[in-house]
Amino acid sequence: MSGCECKPGRAKPTIIRCGYECKPGAKRERDSAKPEAKGAAINNLLRCRSMLLDVHARIKETLKATIRSLWNIDPPEIALNQTPKIEMGELASPVCFELARALKKPPKAVAEALIAAAGRIETVRKMEVAGAGYINFYLDRAAVVRGGRVHATKTDAGKAIVEHTNINPNKSAHIGHLRNAAIGDTFVRVLRHSGRTVEVQNYIDNTGVQVADVIVGFKYLELKSLADVRALINDPNLRFDYYCWDLYAKVSGFYEASDPQHAKRGQTLKEMEEGNNETADMAELVAMTIVRYHLSTMARINVAYDLLPRESDILHLKFWEKAFGQLKERNAIFFEPEGKNKGCWVMRLETEGHDDDKIIVRSNGTVTYVGKDIAYQLWKLGLLDRDFLYQPFDGNRKVWATTSAGGSIEHPPFGRGNIVYNVIDVRQSYLQNVVHQGVLALGYEEQAKNSIHFSYEVVALSPACADQLGIELSAEDRKRPHVEVSGRKGQGVKADDLLDTLETEACKEVGTRNPDLSKADIDKIGHQIAVGALRYFLLKFTRNAIIAFDFREALNFDGETGPYLQYATVRGNNIVNKLRETEPDFDFNQAYRFLDDPKLPGMLDAADDIWELLYSASRLNEIAQQVVSSLEPASLAKYAFTLAQRFSLFYHRYRIMSEADPDRRLFYLLVVDYTRQALTSALDLMGIEVPQRM
C-alpha cells in the first residue's frame, strides 16, 4: 500500500486526494494503549487525516530512532508542543530535559547531539536548540500550505453511534437541551469530517414518568378526553408543547393536594404499557406531537437525526426479556432472597458491600429505567439478539423511527455500532456507569470500553437571569454564581423563546447595517446570526463548566461570539466577491498556482504574521482529531475564534485589492481564500452558517 496507511490489514482507506507524500515504509506511531482513556480506542483508526499530524509522527519516529541508535536506550514518549512564538518555530519538544537526567548530561548538549544525528526530516526546514534545552522545529512553510489543501480521507473504522438530545416528550425544549444537542451535533459533524460513518440517534422516552405526569394532568386535573387533547393540538392559536410545559408544572401541585401517593401516576403508567386504551392513545398522541415540536426546534439550529428509537418499542418488542436472559445466564445480575432488596434482581457494583447493589428488576417484577437502558445499549452495540422494526418518521425518509408492528421492509441498517457515544449530562454519571458495568459484566470488555458516556455539565441560570424570569430567589440564592432550574416547576428558558429573541435582535442589527436588503434577506441572515451566536455560546465552554445562562451574554454579538467568526468569514468572502465583480475575467486558480511559485517560500518566510495565520488555518484537521480523542468540542470553538482573530488582524494590516505588486497581491489573495475556507469549515463543524452579508 502506498501513500497513507491507517490500519494495515483492517481498514482500507479510500484516498480521495493526497497532495503530499508519506514515506512508504514509515511506520506510523500508535497511541500507547491507555485503558482508562476512553477516547483512545479510536485514535488508531483516525490516522492520515492531516499533513501536520504526519509531520508530528515523522518527528517522533525520527527522534526515537536517533535516541535509540545514539545511546542505546528505550526512548521516552516524545512530546510536541506549540512554541510560545511563531518566530521560534512551529513545534517544540522538551524531551531533552528528560533525557538529560538519564544520560547525566546537560539538556542543551543532549539536544545538540540529537539534532546533529537526526538528519533531515521531511517538511522540517531546520531544528534548533532553544531555551534551556528545547528542540524547536521550523517547518517548511510552503510545503505545509500545499499539504493543507488535502481533503478528508474516508476511513473504514466501522460505525459510530452518537445518541443525543433525548428530551422527555412531555414539554417544550429548554436551554439545557440546546446545549446537549449543540455538543452532540458538533461531535457528529467532527466525526463525519474525520471520515467516520456516524448514526445519530435521538431516544424517545415515550412511556416514562414525565409523559405519564402530563397525561395525569390532562385526565385528572383538566378532565380532558382524548378528543379534547386532539382539539388542543389542532388549535392554531396555541403551542401545544408550551401548553404542556405549564400543565406539567401544575401537576406536582395536583399530586401534593389530591394524590400524595402518586397512585394516578402508577395507574397511568400501567395503562400506557398495556396499550389499547384511551390513556395509552393519549400518551402516544401527546408524546409524538411533542417530538415533532422538538425536531422542528432542533432543525432551527441545524440539528438532525437518523433514527428515533422509542422506548415503547423496546417494551413491546421485549428487548428487556432478551437482555434479562443474557444477564441471568452470565450471572451479571442475581436474585436477592433477603434484606432490604428482598425479591429484586440486582447488579453488584464494583464497590464492596451490598448497600451499593443497584436494583434492576423490582420485587413486583417490573424493570427499572436502567434495565431498559442496558437492553438499549446492548442493541446499539449489536449485542442483543433482537432488532426493531422501522418506518420513515412522518413519511420523511431522512429520519426514521422505530416501530413494533409493520414497518418498512427496506430500511437503512441501524444499530451495530463499533463505538457508541451517549451525550448525557453529568448528573446521570452514576446510571451510565451502571449501564457500562452491565455490558462489562456480560463479558464484553471491548464493547464496554467503546460505550462512552459523553458527559457535560448543566445549564443553570445566573441569579440576575432567574430574577428576570420571575423565579423567586432566597437571599442565599442571590449570592450564588448560578441557580439550577426545575422543569417540574416550569422554570427555565424555552429554546424557541430564546431563538425568537436572538432572531429579533439579529434582524434589527442586520436591518440597520444593510438598509438595502429585502425583508426576506434580513430574516434569513438574522436567523443565521442568531444560530451562530447561540451555538457558539453553547460550545465555547468546556464540557465540565456549568453555564450560568445570562441573556446579556447570550445575546451579545461582539467579541468572542459566533457573529464575530461569521463576520471575519464574510469579510474574506467580500474580498473574493469584490474581485469577481471588478475583474470578472480574473482566474482564481492563479492564486493557487502561486503555491508552486518559487517566490512563495520567500514571501512566507518574510512575514511571520501571515505565516501564523496560514499555519493556524492548516491545523483544522489536527484540531478535529483532538476533539474526537478528548471529547471536547470547546477546543474547536476556541481554535476557530483564534483563527478569526488572526484573520481580522491580517485584514486590518494589509490592503489586498489595492496591492500594487502583482505577485504580492496574488499571495494575499491566496491567504484570503485559504483562510476563509478553513474558517467556513470550522464554522460548518459547529453547525454555523456563513451569511452572504452582515
Added chain:
RNA sequence: GCGCCCGUAGCUCAGCUGGAUAGAGCAUCGGACUUCGAAUCCGAGGGUCGGGAGUUCGACUCUCUCCGGGCGCACCA
C-alpha cells in the same frame, strides 16, 4: 457517610498527555472609518492560579491535606 466536578484578572472563562514571560472576551479608560464595511482593529490598567505540604531539572497542570462551592448516591426516570 461514600463518589464525581469546580475554585485562575472586577465579571465570564481558556490554558493540550507536567515544559519557555499564565492568556482571551466582557466591563472600564484612551486611540483608529475618504480604503476589501468599525458586529472590526490598536493601546492601558488589572494575577500570591483558594491555603498549605510533597514529587520533579521544572507544577495552573500530578499526590496528600485543609477551606469554600456544585452535583450524584431511590423497588423515580
